[in-house]
Structures are given as structure tokens and as C-alpha cells.
Amino acid sequence: MAMDQVTGRTSGRTAVEAVGLGKRYRRRWALRDCTFRLPAGRICALVGPGGAGKSTLLSLVSGLTRPREGALRVWGEAPSGASARPRIAHLTQGKPRYPRLTVAETLRLGRERNPGRWSGRCAERIVRDCQLPLGARVGALSAGQRTFLALALAFARSPELLLLDEPLAGLDPLARHRITALLLAQAAEQGTTVVLSSDLLAELDGVCDHLLVLGGGRVRLAGEVDDVIGAHALVMGQRRGAGLPPGIAAHPVVEAQLSGRHFTAVVRRKGPMAAGPWEVVEPSLEELLLAYLRAPGAPGLSAPSAEPVSAPGPRRPGNKPGIPGLPRNGPPGPAGLRGGRPYPPDSAPHTRHIHHSGKGAAA
Numbered sequence: 001m002a003m004d005q006v007t008g009r010t011s012g013r014t015a016v017e018a019v020g021l022g023k024r025y026r027r028r029w030a031l032r033d034c035t036f037r038l039p040a041g042r043i044c045a046l047v048g049p050g051g052a053g054k055s056t057l058l059s060l061v062s063g064l065t066r067p068r069e070g071a072l073r074v075w076g077e078a079p080s081g082a083s084a085r086p087r088i089a090h091l092t093q094g095k096p097r098y099p100r101l102t103v104a105e106t107l108r109l110g111r112e113r114n115p116g117r118w119s120g121r122c123a124e125r126i127v128r129d130c131q132l133p134l135g136a137r138v139g140a141l142s143a144g145q146r147t148f149l150a151l152a153l154a155f156a157r158s159p160e161l162l163l164l165d166e167p168l169a170g171l172d173p174l175a176r177h178r179i180t181a182l183l184l185a186q187a188a189e190q191g192t193t194v195v196l197s198s199d200l201l202a203e204l205d206g207v208c209d210h211l212l213v214l215g216g217g218r219v220r221l222a223g224e225v226d227d228v229i230g231a232h233a234l235v236m237g238q239r240r241g242a243g244l245p246p247g248i249a250a251h252p253v254v255e256a257q258l259s260g261r262h263f264t265a266v267v268r269r270k271g272p273m274a275a276g277p278w279e280v281v282e283p284s285l286e287e288l289l290l291a292y293l294r295a296p297g298a299p300g301l302s303a304p305s306a307e308p309v310s311a312p313g314p315r316r317p318g319n320k321p322g323i324p325g326l327p328r329n330g331p332p333g334p335a336g337l338r339g340g341r342p343y344p345p346d347s348a349p350h351t352r353h354i355h356h357s358g359k360g361a362a363a
């Protein structure tokens, strides 16, 4: 991908861009001041502890709800925009909407509801490859089978952006492996940008090439996995004093574990690491994510690959965040309202919100 020599940002297409994004439920902010860019074609891991705001972010990106503040663009327009919405599929966590329909009836419903976008061949191939019984009722399928069906429904619509809210939760390792393999193969074939929320940290390695970590409703890590990992070091050695050796502590410490005579620390590299009686390696994705999850106070990092292309310059007091050309809270809502009020879910007629996994699948 071509690089912009001046800014270092990638100059490829952008799937999602958020600047100062915030969402509040009554008095409580679920997301606050979130700024990031997700380049097109990536498989992005969305990670964070419970209540971090992952589902809220996916709902905003899919247009199911709208932000209280800030700006959000999907394929260059508000998620509720006429051309953005049909390009997004959102697999939510929820009960099956039509548990009494059979697999075949569910596929038929999918075709009827998606005229002009439906690839029966794609859906049938996934259903066949995953050995889903066409005559079985959705409510009687296993959790893994429902997720396969939800993915068949989603990919049959050829979405350009696929949002998956914990699709692997509660599934056995074999089902998780097969679902991940299907996801990677289909996304590669169709060029789909995927946002995958998951707390199965070890299984994200090798699956995701982009990272968005939330904590307390804010962005803590964002960027290409290689960039984010490369900005850190895992250091292990023998303790000589009360804390970390000065050569290590000179770098911003994300998390340190001092046990007995040994220390292990994940640090943000601030220049070359000093040589000493310690070992310096690159952390694995799981080690890095665990360090950030265990240390909620560690400073955040947004790699250049996650910087919004249209982000305004440094903010001055009173200079509210926004994306040029788009009202700060997106376009007027159905009733001509601007920002601040959530969409009623039924005002989202085009984006498909498909219930998945242990809990269900619907067209």
C-alpha cells in the first residue's frame, strides 16, 4: 500500500473513521472522545474488558444507534447514509428472531429481503460446507451452527463491512476454529473489512491485522497489529533492587510484574532498549493485550495507521471535534433531529442486524 511520505499515514481507502466519538446512555458515557481510523480490507480485533463500550461502538458503526457527540463516517458517509447502510452487516448477540423457521426457510427469507444483493450460491455453499441440515429449525441448531448460518446470511449479501459482536463466545474450540477459518476465507474472497469483537485473546493472533482496544469507553490502542506490537518490548530478567532496572524504567512502563527475584515488564519503546542482564523480545499479541487489560491506567497509543485522514489539527478549547463536510453529530435523523438522540432500532431498515452464535440467527 502506498504511504503518504509527509504524514506516514496509509493512503488507502478508509472503512471507518471516528473523531471525538461519544455515546451516552442517560447519565453515563459508554464511549468518550474516541478517535481512530480503520483502513479498508482489514480484519480488526475489537478488544476490551466487559463494559468497555465494544457493543456500543459496533451499534454506532452499524447505524443502529447514533452518537451523542463527535463524528463517525463509514465508507465516507454517516452510517445511516443511503449508500453506507446496505454495505454493512452486523451480527449482534441476541436470541434468534425466527427460531421456528428452518434453515432453508431462513435462506429464502434472506433472499426475499435482499433483492439485488443476495448471492444464493454463496449462502448455499457455506451451508453445505458447514453441513447445516436444511430442514432443521433454527431454534434447534447448536450455537456453532447458528453462527455458521448467520455468517452464511451475512456473506450472501456481500457486505463490505462486517461487524461481529463476540461471534466465538461460548463455542467449543473446534467450532471456533472452523468459524474463524470460514470468516478468513470468505473475507479474503470478498475483500470484506471485518471488525471482530472477542475476548479470546490467544485466538486473535494470526487472525487480525488491525487492533482497536477500548477501556472505560476510550481508545487505548489502535493501529496495525505489527505497528502496535513493534512499538513495545517484553523484558524479562533478574531483580537487583526494589523496582525495575533504570535502563528499563526509562521507557514508559505499560505493566510490570515483580515476583521473587524476577521481573517481567511490557514497555513502550522510547528509542533503543539498553543492554543489560535481561532479555528483550517482542511481545505476542496476547501478551500485549493482557498487559493493557491488566493495567487500565497505562497511557494509550494510536499508531499512525489508525490516525483519521481527516482529523483536525490540535484541538483548542471550544474547538469541537468533527470531520470536514459532515455535521458533528452526523446528518439529521429521520425526524430532522441532529445528534443526541438514539435511533429507534426500526429506523435502520437497510443494515442487516443478524443475531448469531449461541443465541441465534435470523435473516
Ligand SMILES: Nc1ncnc2c1ncn2[C@@H]1O[C@H](COP(=O)(O)OP(=O)(O)OP(=O)(O)O)[C@@H](O)[C@H]1O
Residues within 6 Å of the ligand: 025, 026, 029, 030, 048, 049, 050, 051, 052, 053, 054, 055, 056, 057
Ligand atoms: N442500552 C443501554 N442503556 C444503558 N446503559 C447501557 C446500554 N448499553 C450499554 N450500556 C452501558 O454502556 C457501557 C458500555 O457497554 P457495552 O455493552 O458497549 O460494553 P461491552 O464492551 O460490549 O461490554 P461486554 O463485553 O460486557 O458486552 C456499560 O457501562 C453498559 O452498562
